[in-house]
Amino acid sequence: MALCGLVILMVIYLWLRTSTYTISRSGGKDVVLGRHAAERAVGALFTGRQTAFWTPSRRQIRSIEAGLRDYVAQSEPAALTQLEKGRRQYIGFFRDGQERVYIVGYCSTDDSDPRREFVPFVGNGECRFEAEYDLETRRVVRFWFGVPGD
Numbered sequence: 001m002a003l004c005g006l007v008i009l010m011v012i013y014l015w016l017r018t019s020t021y022t023i024s025r026s027g028g029k030d031v032v033l034g035r036h037a038a039e040r041a042v043g044a045l046f047t048g049r050q051t052a053f054w055t056p057s058r059r060q061i062r063s064i065e066a067g068l069r070d071y072v073a074q075s076e077p078a079a080l081t082q083l084e085k086g087r088r089q090y091i092g093f094f095r096d097g098q099e100r101v102y103i104v105g106y107c108s109t110d111d112s113d114p115r116r117e118f119v120p121f122v123g124n125g126e127c128r129f130e131a132e133y134d135l136e137t138r139r140v141v142r143f144w145f146g147v148p149g150d
Helices: 002-017 035-046 058-075 077-084
Strands: 021-025 028-033 087-095 098-106 129-134 139-145
Touching (some): 058 077
Parallel strands (some): 028 087
Antiparallel strands (some): 021 028, 087 098, 098 129, 129 139
């Protein structure tokens, strides 16, 4: 009987570790895409690469947010107020064996559901930014406001 209870707890734990969840922040509720949701939502964006996804923890998200604020304060201080506006979507993935998190900042989602799909580039105004964060080095490795390549 005890073994059955342990198995049930393990299943619940694994389900929670791969589930999508929200985090409250002053800019609103942010969405952390779970591993399975990320595979469905953004797997097509990583075409040409074999990419595995994972679910960042709340502790990792707090660390990422601190690193993101520090990076913007140093590299683009005028953009710091824009960074605090809007909401975020976090997507954990592996690049060359390293855990990375892709962060999308947005003002509105139009008709998309950020818990189930990637927030599109259209209509996201001054709040739109994208960043890639390396958890091992604890550094922002890519960052831009607006559409990538602008």
